[in-house]
Amino acid sequence: MTEILQTRTPHDVTAPKPLPGVAPLEVAEWLLVDEAFAAQMAERERLLAERRDEVLAVTEAGQGAAAELLEHVLGWLAEYGTAYEASGTQVLRPDGVTVTVDRGDPMGTLGRLVQEDLCLLEKQGDEHVLTAAVLCFPASWRLAEKIGRPLTDIHVPVPAYDDGIARRVQRLFDGVRVGRPLWRFNVLSYADAELFQPVRRAAPGTPDDAAAYPFLRSERQCVLRLPETRACVFSIHSYVLRKAGQTA
DSSP: OOOOOOSOOSSOTTOOOSTTOOEEOOGGGSSOOOTTHHHHHHHHHHHHHHOHHHHEEEOGGGHHHHHHHHHHHHHHHHHHOTTOEEETTEEEOTTSOEEEOOTTSHHHHHHHHOSSEEEEEEEETTEEEEEEEEOSSOBSOOHHHHTTOBHHHHTTTOTTOOHHHHHHHHHHHHHOBTTBOEEEEOOEEESSOOSOBSSOOOOSSOTTOTTTOOEEEEEEEEEEEOTTTOOEEEEEEEEEEEOTTOOO
């Protein structure tokens, strides 16, 4: 496996906040391009080609939101994506790869356009349900086990996600406003740098053991609301760094 690593994160990983730990986000800062863009995008292309059923899912209920999300991202890139160039149905990525916009496959197109994984959650009854996603870089969860399920089920069995946190997170999704995105980050220790890691690999030591878990993995997670379907977008930008003092 070729390691795909960043050298830094735009947030201070030494100061994680308690769940849900969210803060306001400027719209222009939603989608990012970092030094691992080309390598991560090549890996996304491979996963979508070879393991599509594991990294992409769209329920019937999520089709409208998926279509809206593609248009929303294309509009965002036109306004803020200075490293992208668009012409008709062709988008030139920062790594020089041209992506054809396929509106019949909105989540697949999105998976090839941007570095973030994208999940759509829509209110059904009292909870938001995961109705569509392109998740090429899962960190210890399987899309097939979560698609079509509500937030409380998605976070099982996260130890810190108790009933109190569940209610706060549901209120967060209920309250997020169009044009007022939010963001947070997490920090975990991993035994290897693999980005597609639906099951976290065990190592001969605790996660705090730097020798057994030499990689730091942090997700920059953003939440925004789409104006038409009112779906919430949960975006995940994955960072993997070698811990200080650890060598290849």
